[in-house]
Amino acid sequence: MLEDLFAVADRVVAFDFGRPIGGGTPAEIMADERVRSSYLGVTATDRPRAAAPSTAGPVVRLSGVTHRYGGVTALDAVDLVVRGGTVLAVVGANGAGKSTLGQVLHGSLTPTAGSRVLPAPVRSSLVPEGRALFRTLSVRENLEVAGYAAGVTGRDLRARIDRTVQWLPERVRSRLSIPAAALSGGEQQLLAVARALVADPGLVVVDEPALGLAPALVDEVYARIAHLAQDGVAVVVLEQLLTRALAVAHEVVVLREGVVRAAGTADEPDFAAVAERAYFGSAEPASRAGTA
Numbered sequence: 358m359l360e361d362l363f364a365v366a367d368r369v370v371a372f373d374f375g376r377p378i379g380g381g382t383p384a385e386i387m388a389d390e391r392v393r394s395s396y397l398g399v400t401a402t403d404r405p406r407a408a409a410p411s412t413a414g415p416v417v418r419l420s421g422v423t424h425r426y427g428g429v430t431a432l433d434a435v436d437l438v439v440r441g442g443t444v445l446a447v448v449g450a451n452g453a454g455k456s457t458l459g460q461v462l463h464g465s466l467t468p469t470a471g472s473r474v475l476p477a478p479v480r481s482s483l484v485p486e487g488r489a490l491f492r493t494l495s496v497r498e499n500l501e502v503a504g505y506a507a508g509v510t511g512r513d514l515r516a517r518i519d520r521t522v523q524w525l526p527e528r529v530r531s532r533l534s535i536p537a538a539a540l541s542g543g544e545q546q547l548l549a550v551a552r553a554l555v556a557d558p559g560l561v562v563v564d565e566p567a568l569g570l571a572p573a574l575v576d577e578v579y580a581r582i583a584h585l586a587q588d589g590v591a592v593v594v595l596e597q598l599l600t601r602a603l604a605v606a607h608e609v610v611v612l613r614e615g616v617v618r619a620a621g622t623a624d625e626p627d628f629a630a631v632a633e634r635a636y637f638g639s640a641e642p643a644s645r646a647g648t649a
């Protein structure tokens with residue numbers, strides 16, 4: 358955890374993609390623009406977000422969710438509401454609990470304590486960190502496997518895949534028979550999301566969609582994810598960079614050490630500053646947008 362590191366270290370060296378980008382005392386590191394931009398993402402896209410629909414109802418609601426792996430508390434008393442037609446970003450540093458929260462929202466992990474309530478039946482899809490594509494299978498076969506897993510076959514599956522591929526860019530749509538491994542990183546990420554869409558979900562959780570992608574591709578991936586929300590899907594993205602989260606999401610929840618430290622929208626005055634303090638460890642738990 359960053360604050361633990363800053364509490365014990367006399368000197369800190371910060372790395373970005375394997376390159377040292379700054380060094381000094383914890384205070385100097387915290388004030389270093391290159392370090393802040395690397396961790397907080399000040400270079401993030403400024404693509405305008407769509408306005409959140411005012412009528413969006415809750416799709417999933419977490420109350421008092423705590424999860425422990427043995428002695429490690431990954432989530433601690435998390436309250437969260439995800440609404441249809443909305444992009445909610447859960448942002449936090451490594452180990453903050455994002456993936457655990459994503460799995461609980463998706464329903465694939467039963468938390469140690471607390472509840473996950475779906476006000477109405479909804480299909481949920483999770484796009485895992487690292488994409489988990491079948492690299493030697495073709496683009497179409499990856500989509501077919503997702504269909505089989507969702508219990509869709511035959512004509513229904515073909516129709517589902519035809520509809521899903523419309524969400525992909527033309528340069529992927531026109532190459533459905535090439536192996537997934539032959540796609541670029543950004544295209545593979547889009548395929549991973551498309552695979553999740555074959556199940557026709559009302560809730561999609563995408564774990565770190567920007568990981569390892571060049572900035573232009575990150576913008577494209579997020580722009581297409583935003584389209585899902587415009588179609589009414591509840592979208593949750595798990596994201597490390599705060600400014601990217603603020604740029605792309607209707608609602609932002611800052612998670613640190615398994616606790617929701619701040620929640621709100623980029624449009625709220627001062628929320629960016631509140632969220633930044635929460636990310637690094639100097640704000641109290643919050644109960645604004647996104648929380649119950």
Ligand code: ATP
Pocket residue numbers: 426427429430431449450451452453454455456457458
């Ligand atoms: P990252 O961005 O590094 O994936 P994260 O924010 O997604 O981090 P989680 O992966 O949810 O965080 O992990 C939260 C905490 O739970 C961390 O301390 C992590 O080491 C621990 N943890 C996660 N999965 C397991 C597991 N299967 N067994 C034990 N501890 C785990």
